[in-house]
Amino acid sequence: MSFENLHEDIIIEILLRLRAKSLVRFRCASKGWLSLITDPRFAHRHLKRVSEHPQRVLSPSFTGIRSLGVDELCGDSFPLKELVLPFKDCDVSILGTCNGLVWVSRYEDRDFYIWNPSTADCRKLPDPWIEPSWKGHRYLHGFGYDLSSDDYKVLLATSRDGFQPLVSAAQVQVFSLKTNSWEQIQYTALDDPSEPVFWPWQSLGTFSNGALHWKVEWREPNFRHGIIAFDLAEEKFRDVPIPMDEARIYIHYLSNLGGRLCFTCDRNCHVEV
DSSP states (O other): OOGGGSOHHHHHHHHHTSOHHHHHHHTTTOHHHHHHHTOHHHHHHHHHHHHTSOOEEEEEETTEEEEEEGGGGGSSSOOOEEEOOSSSSOOEEEEEEETTEEEEEETTTOOEEEEETTTTEEEEOOOOSSOTTOTTOEEEEEEEEETTTTEEEEEEEEESOTTSBHHHHOEEEEEETTTTEEEEEOOOOOSOTTSBEEOOTTEEOEEETTEEEEEEEEOSSSOEEEEEEEETTTTEEEEEOOSSOGGGOEEEEEEEETTEEEEEEETTTEEEO
């Protein structure tokens, strides 16, 4: 039986089981397949299926970027896969990942790129108005997916003095992959905009539940750790309640664990999800 005699639903189920690299080749098979593979509904179904597979860890190296499956960490050996970069030089920095896309920066020209290692597609981002490498500046950055608009977004926010009130010191820009443009947005105050917020140097946001999250420190009236988030749909900052006594913990790291925001802290040395 030829593919021409198969029902469209069966063809879709077959294509959904293929890797992204194979789908790129099969887009050229026929106009019908091209229409199926480029349909946004198919893309969402394929992404959902792929996201159920074991995750991979990306690690920069002197020769480029290496990839390792999380499920392979329990074996006797660690089979590292060398990824083919879309640049001639290998001196790149990984700034963020989301749904198989990688936000990278080249040290040589400090340009930003969104790169899909599976398909080898790569897009250079327009230059932002904010220059995140300025000396004396603290900045937040992050990369995530806005489900409400089906769009991938990059955030850059900077402050000349990390101890100034965030409402008066922050410059915030958001890049939309759909429109291929940066937009400068007005900072929206947290619950108490009078509280100065300390921004860690070059802090990468952790993406979870449609928002980017960062660890911050309040120093007035009392020193305490906390978490702020930037909602990618509403494009607003907000304070994130912590499910324990904030005055008694020190937050070390934030991460995404199974789609949920996770942080490690002490004094009791445990993990909260």
